[in-house]
Amino acid sequence: MSDPFEGLLRSTLTDIAEEAPTVRDSLTRAERRARSRRRNTVAAGAAGILAVLVIGAPFAYASRGEDTVISPQPGTSVPQPDRSEPVPAPPAVASPVPISPEDPTRPDSAVPAPPGVASPVPAAPGTPSPVPAPPGVASPVPADPADPADPADPSMPASPVPAPPDTRSDDPAGPPPSPVRR
Amino acid sequence: MDEDERAVLAEFVASRAPALIRVAYLLTGDRSSAEDLFQSALSKIIPKWRSIRHADPEGYLRAVMYREQVSWWRRLRRRRESPVGVHEPVVADPAGGTDLRLALRAALWQLPPAQRTVVVLRYYEDLPEAQVAELLGCSVGTVRSRTHRAVTRLRQILPDSELLEMQR
Incomplete structure (x- = not known):
């Protein structure tokens, strides 16, 4: 950069600066502009928040709807018990697969229930079987002879464990091992 | 307030x-x-x-x-x-240095804003490069390069740069 060119540049800039306009009452207009800037900033922020809510609300509602099934009729939305579901036995009926406290060697022997009570399906010990069996079906698991609830008694319900048809539970020699697994 | x-x-x-x-x-x-x-x-x-x-x-x-x-x-x-009128070409005037000043003025308006700002700060405000860099939020090297490019551009735009040397 040469000095003459630099001098020309400086003098030209000074000449141009002398042509600058004179501004009056610039503070009032600047204050008005500052208020406008602040108002626009607040409005833009509020619009942004509103846009986020409008856009995000359907997504949030949809993600919530994936977890619960919404019933079209809120009054009938109470779940009804299914027919295929097991119905618990009445409180008066004894558990079909109890563990006899008097005979620890045969924990799987079932205590016959009173007549007319549904026969349980083989299940884990201690778990009441809800499926009833037809009355009069012989129990494959003989009960304890000392047990007053003798399966031979037709008034007593069948054993919960299904057995072959020719197997009777009134064998005095002793009952076969119970097929019920522990 | x-x-x-x-x-x-x-x-x-x-x-x-x-x-x-x-x-x-x-x-x-x-x-x-x-x-x-x-x-x-x-x-x-x-x-x-x-x-x-x-x-x-x-x-x-x-x-x-x-x-x-x-x-x-x-x-x-x-x-x-x-x-309007910034990019009008300036023709040579044999009357004196007025045409050169007009040409330089027109050339200044053709500079990009960043380069023009550096020129104003360096040659009108007489600020050193470090202070210009601090004001503009850039490095001293950036100020230096912008100044060099602005002066080179002004020399290219001016019709008779050699005439200036002759007048001095």
């Missing part, structure tokens, strides 16, 4: 506005744009006047003006409303 602070601000604007308007006019090259630039910078310092009034409010206002001039948003607005 209470009345006391507003009175101090009004006094500051009344005393320093002419010099700042001159700088704004050099930066923009247009009267209305210079007024708009000055008021835009002033509106930005009004909310912060309480914190900067005891420091250097004029330096703060100048820095806002310089950065506003090279900002991206202002460049968009400037593209929409280009001043």
Whole structure:
């Protein structure tokens, strides 16, 4: 950069600066502009928040709807018990697969229930079987002879464990091992 | 802002506005744009006047003006409303150095805003490179390169650069 060119540049800039306009009452207009800037900033922020809510609300509602099934009729939305579901036995009926406290060697022997009570399906010990069996079906698991609830008694319900048809539970020699697994 | 602070601000604007308007006019090259630039910078310092009034409010206002001039948003607005008559070619005038000054003025308006700002700060405000870099928020090397490119561009635009050497 040469000095003459630099001098020309400086003098030209000074000449141009002398042509600058004179501004009056610039503070009032600047204050008005500052208020406008602040108002626009607040409005833009509020619009942004509103846009986020409008856009995000359907997504949030949809993600919530994936977890619960919404019933079209809120009054009938109470779940009804299914027919295929097991119905618990009445409180008066004894558990079909109890563990006899008097005979620890045969924990799987079932205590016959009173007549007319549904026969349980083989299940884990201690778990009441809800499926009833037809009355009069012989129990494959003989009960304890000392047990007053003798399966031979037709008034007593069948054993919960299904057995072959020719197997009777009134064998005095002793009952076969119970097929019920522990 | 209470009345006391507003009175101090009004006094500051009344005393320093002419010099700042001159700088704004050099930066923009247009009267209305210079007024708009000055008021835009002033509106930005009004909310912060309480914190900067005891420091250097004029330096703060100048820095806002310089950065506003090279900002991206202002460049968009400037593209929409280009001043008329800036890019008119200047023919040689044998009467004296007037044509050269006119040519230099026209060449200044053809510079990009960043380069013109550096030229104004370096050759009108007589600021050193380090202070220019601090005001514009860039490095000293950037200021140096912008200055070099601006002067080279002015030499290319001027019709008779050699004539200047002969006049000296």
